Amino acid sequence: MAATLEKARVSKEGEFVVIDAKGMHYPELNVLIEDVINQGAKKLKLINVNGQRFIADGLRGDYYIEIHGVAGDDLGAFANGPTIVVYGNVQDGAGNTMNAGKIIVHGDGTDIIGHSMRGGKVFVRGHVGYRVGIHMKEYKDQVPVLVIGGTAGDFLGEYMAGGRIIILGLQRLETYPEIVGDWLATGIHGGAIYLRDEVDEDKLGYGAKFEELTEEDLAFLRREIEEFCSYFGGDVDEIMNAKFTKVVPLSHRPFAAMYSDSKEAGH
Amino acid sequence: MCGLGGIFNRDGKRIPGNDIITMARMMRDRYDGRGGGFAGYGIYPKYAEYYALHLFFRDEEAKEATEEFLKDRVAIIKDEEVPMRNVKEIPKENIVWRYFVEVPHKFKSKKEYLAQEEDYIIDTVFTINDEIDGAFVASSGKNMGVFKATGMPDDVGRMYKIEKYKAYCWITHGRFPTNTPGWWGGAHPFNLLDWSVVHNGEISSYGTNRRYLEAHGYKCRLLTDTEVVAYLFDLLVRKQGLSIRSAAIALTPPFWKHIDKMPEPKRSIYTALRMTYAPAMLNGPFAIIVANRDTMVGLNDRIKLRPLIAAKSGDFVYIASEEAAIREVQPELEKLWAPRAGNPVIARLYDDVREEVIH
Amino acid sequence: MVRNFPPDFIVRVDKEACINCLRCVRECPFGVHEYDKEKKKWKRHHEKCVACLRCAYMCPTQAISIEKHPMEYSPHPVWTNKVRKDIKTQAETGSVILTAMGNELPYLNYFDRLVLDACQVTNPSIDPLREPMELRTYIGRKPEKVDLEEDNGVDLKTKIAPNLKLETPIMFAHMSYGSISIEAQLSMARAAKEVGTYMGTGEGGMHVDLYPYADHIITQVASGRFAVHEEYLKRGAAIEIKIGQGAKPGIGGHLPGTKVTAEISQTRMIPEGSDAISPAPHHDIYSIEDLSRLIYALKEATRYKKPVFVKIAAVHNVAPIAVGIIRAGADAVVLDGFRGGTGAAPQVHRDHHGIPIEVAIASVDQRLREEGIRHWGSIIASGGIRSSADVAKAIALGADAVYIGTAALVALGCTVCKKCYTGKCPWGIATQVPELRKRLNPDEGARRAANLLKAWSHELKEILGALGLNSIESLRGNRDRLRGVGLSDVDLEVLGVKPAGR
Ligand code: SF4
């Protein structure tokens, strides 16, 4: 891309460096982001974003990035520290394998949001799709948190090995009004999921169970909901004043009994 | 990995092909350039009552043989070369010709002549694809056509001058083929009569579906799993009279766990459909868009292993693999959503768009 | 004349370990171990040993081991030891050699030459533990299409014929009360009910102890018509007409009067102590239209509420026969391949008649499709199914479900000693002798039989997952997901399978 065009795309707005992403293909956009960061920008505003992939992919440091438009697949994948605020929707895989940082989405998300997250937080104001939080994990003091304002599809928290998922169900879909889809937390062996509604036991996937909430859980939920409301508005007490369902693993090795050899059979 | 898109005007308003090309271009990261294509409905209003056959010929010889064959089977009202521009990205492999044909009147005198006539056209298509070396029918519906080749979809669109056609329904596809070789006939959309299909993913149940269709007289010779989707819609909807919603129940049925809990008579209906159409069930990861003369349908596999987004803006309905593709052509949307796995999104002419809740 | 007939096995006893408890004497039903109390001397009749291993496992000090007898005739590739021994036996007795279980000759096992596909990249393999995996299978007639009236609301116009609902496509094969003990039948009935599948009664009727499981039992109507009466037919979940059996195509059966105990007499509805003979054919079926008559007689008797199956041995002409059976009104055809087991069969039949189940499935499935009537009836395959892989391959070739017989008995403790016909089954399965029957505890049997079904079902799910499928119907007839290894072109053509690498 010609240097003049790049210049034309970059402007300043207070402490923000603004990049106009209109019509750009993602490799160009991401090189441009890298350039302005190398030149010392701490706060970036990306406007006219529409589907560009891998924004802030692997980005390390406490940058603040605003995205206006639709963020493409794998937003903030492997990110290690930045705060990304999306005024719009995100596509598949936002927060994929993120290590630290924050993604705050003012719209909806689609499938596999927060896939394999190890740390940091993702807040989505609206709905999310299938397999959200799949294989989230925690490591030492890193405990990833995913807070969804609307509802989630099937296989929420599948294989979940750590971290916390909160689904608030503040908005509902016409075609599927329930707070969460089927096969909830199937294969979960670590972490916990909190759903702000009653949930039919039949939705529980293999290896998952319900558990009563403790005072500690409520305190945690209040903290996270306060943060949620600080981004998107809403009344914390009102949101807290509802029945929550908590889902946890049956055990850390849910499938231990499914495999055997002749020795284990006592032969 | 592939990308698919569709635009449908519920009032039948015809729009030029520019927007569908834009949609296709927006998803370029999903393709590798080994296949792209478009289908447009409403593009031949002057010849609306004739079957429009789009044909690929490898050489003049194949063309002559096909014309020899066609002349005894159908009345050719008009034929011409499909106008094309030279595009450096796509070597021209084929002669592309279109024929507007009608079925001789002796068939029309019989009862249920329309169904017979359509079967006759299907038979014609299968015979050409099967028996005439170097000839391939890309589409065979009325007032519609398929334009496809080996290349990136936007290049394919430019080559065929898609922007010069106007349609009330456009669908597009870009390919990242893994399981079948790249050739013009192997690009999407796949078409049979009115049915066109674009598909992202893989139909892992292909062997089962193919053998079921073969027992019903269909010939699956295109070396790809997608063609079975077009044939299954033709069989279930056109021939057996199911609604598109019921066909979707047959093709992506709810899990037994959910069927078992349905109230009667719903449970019996779903059970009957699932039992009867077990060999038609589509399995594996897929998202598809299917269109015919008055409908566009988006459908996902039962556990949603491929992406699909639907949106509505006034009388326009959009379906695509990625939201960005839709936003690029229509930033102002009344509604944009990700349909639930296995629920068909059905847009109909002079009707609303609906996500049919079957899951 | 010297009987130069080396024993098959030799019983070795560790003298140091043996404590002379005489347990082995009581355990061996064949009288191998003999102890002379006066002389305090052991004698072992090695020639009678069948290597059932009962004594070895019951000996409290594990003093016994059973070995192949080292003495053999001079080796010869054609005149094998077995051939020579059979000749000598027949020279001695002048009779037909009787045996049990399945075909013993080393014919090519097609299952072992077929391999399954797996997903890599282009379609994700599915994790069967966490994602839904459906094995449910309906056995019976399906309509060509479903007619719905969809104008206002949806109305089902098509009537679905009765089908059996299987939660896993594996059923327990027909093994009659008489040939096996009630404890063995009970074990399978309970397991079938628990897992959501079915067992067959065989032609011995339904013992009252099985009534609580009757909704998971398929009753059989065989040529002897034992126990067949209106109540019996109505009690079961489906009815199976047995024409033939893979282990002995073309011949009937015979339960000697000595085995017809009071209970068996009651269940079979024949006098105590009288022979129970099943003729080779049904004497009201000499042709296909007669079969149709019997099918409809049974349907009428049960008011069209039960599916009717017809079981045949897989023979050379199996495809047209099966098509005829389906056209005659059967809701399923059961194909029993030549490796199928039996409680008693002449060795010559067992080893030399019929064809392998794999090719039978392939040709019947293909022929039914060619005739456009595949949906009229289901295909149930049986005869030599040893593992979940065999089940998956049978289904990919075109079967809807399978029956397992020998595998089920092995789960119950059978060691395949092939002496079922003696009625002295050392493991309490193929016997009516009260002391022997006690050896099989039906609670334990039910647990093991159910476990086998669960383990195979679980493996089937793993197989489906690797194939990227989440429902068994997408494997059915999906020969694209099979490849042949080391099969000839003709074999591949018959099986409808490509060679590996293509
Ligand atoms: S037949 Fe069985 S019980 Fe008798 S000696 Fe041989 S192994 Fe032991």
Ligand code: SF4
């Ligand atoms: S059932 Fe009994 S007699 Fe028959 S083979 Fe098995 S162990 Fe031997």
